Amino acid sequence: MDYISGVIQGFFVLLNPVIFIHLVLGFLIGTFFGAVPGLTSCLAIALLLPITYSMDTTAALVMCMSIFMSGIYSGSITATTINIPGAPSGMMTAIEGYPLMKKGEGAKALGHAAFASMVGGAIGSILLIIFVPVAAQVSLLIKTPGKFSLIFFALVVIILAQRGKSFSKGALATLFGILIGTIGIDLMEPVARLTFGVTKLTGGVQLMPVIIGTFAISELLLQSETGDKKIAEIEDESIKIYRKDFIPTFKEIREIGVWKYLKSSLIGFFTGVLPGAGGSMAAFVSYAEAIRSSKHPEKFGGESIEGIACAEAANNGMCGGALVPMLTFGIPGDATSAIVLGVLIINGLNPGPQLLENQFHLIAPMFAALFISAIVLLPLTLYIFGPYYMKIVSINKGVLYSSIAAISMVGGYVSTYSVFQMGLTLLFGVFAYFLRKNNYPTVSFLLGYILGGMMEEFFRRALNLSHGNIMIFFTEWDSIIFLVLTVIFMYFLLFKKTPLASEEVSVSSD
């Protein structure tokens, strides 16, 4: 009962004008970053990270949620209007949306994408509210060896989920992330490790330079390769979008079917719970299922509204799912939730059952923000700004990326008021640039860095408990469950051909 009233209070917090402004501002920032090819909601939250030092925690978290929701949805905007998905999660939408755009039905495609995103986002948020307390109770049952095995399981799934980028490259990137996480003073003994005599590294490598470098600076370097003036060219500028065409008809929605929306949202949510899967994986799996179960599979690949609806409901349903393991176990479901985890850590909040018990007043507005972003802001902003969405890509690239560079660099500085951190930001940016150029998944590197510290802590604690006997991981029931799950996932994702393991799916920066 306390939990339900806490959730309701979370909605009331959004009525505070300051919090509400942050919600709307976050939504607009997320829409912009999600719609511009090359920019993602992940990058938007990464740039927000240094600012959260001085922000009210609730406002920062509410803003992150609205960026997350709008950033995933708005990938469909440029996917439909110019055939370039603004976010990787909009890939499937581009297949169906752009042909409709060329037929003059772009507004209809955008309307269906928004409606499905609204449904998926709302269902995902409700499921998040339902599942979080359950998952938190489950997390209490997991002891130290089990926690190590759970992180091991998560990291293996993260590597496997990036199969489009090769298993060994994913493994190497993840391991390098873990290694970077071990730099600095040891967890249990006052010994500085891997610092190369640099005293400023004694405190370890901070979260800020790793996140900003990996997502912002590497993108800046990639984009600088082609110094074009515009983000993308609009093929046919004569195409007009009218507001009245955004609203899907009841007949069209009925043709797709309520069950399809619900199923796609569920697929999205549960794919989101899987570590490392992300929005593009959710959209792909849902799209594949939509083709399999459709009455009109022949329409797919060119003009299927059903395809758009299933992909968009799933990728927005993923938002809620990705937050479940992050809030309860501290294991992010995707790169964006990994950065949201960074926001929590910066504000002194540690994920787990204690967070839900003692600081639920900070978490409940997050749930409310996710739900309101989906159900209110998403259709509202489409109706208000929709006709101007095509203009987004006309923005000057030099000015845009120079702004991002300045915010990133100053952001690196504000974490510790040290130019050393700015240097690390640049270093990680250059490193991530070369990783991306050579098809190494940077999201694996980031999640390895975030989870590596916890993994080591549980590993050593477990060994201390067993006096160095490694069999503790194979005799505790909770640990055995996760190790068996690891083997099962490896079997299905590595050796069995499933849609999830398809080489076509690339989830690098989602």
Added chain:
Amino acid sequence: MNFKKIINGTILVSIIFFIIITVFLFEALETAPPLVNGKISPTFFPIIVLSLMYFADIVIFIKGFKEEKGFDFDLSTLKHPTWVVIVSFIYINIFKVIGFSLSTFLYAFSLIMIFNPKKGKIKAVVAALMITGTVYLLFEVIFGVRLPTVHLPKIGGIY
């Protein structure tokens, strides 16, 4: 021997990783052996990670040999990123010396010129001023972050 014909990007990156792993391994071993008096030391976990990295890197290296040979990487694509890195490096080094405003203005201006070399200088100056102003407004005014100010050299007791 023409190295460009026998290596490719995959092999080159795996060699770079091999060097990085080796350097980290030496540093770890210099700090402490993985086991001290039968107990695990602070370098135990990093050494396990480094060992696994060697394994993954060798697999990538072998795969690289199975791939098409020839280093077809177009070095000209690195021209602009190199300039961005140089300009960013200079920015970091002058940030505290000449203060946030001037250094950020110069940084933004340089980046705009790298992205759009044909852009008019006046337009670039205006855009750089706007970027500097926006970042200042965001960090210093709205969120109260203290950014470095100008430190002019003291000459004969007069600034």
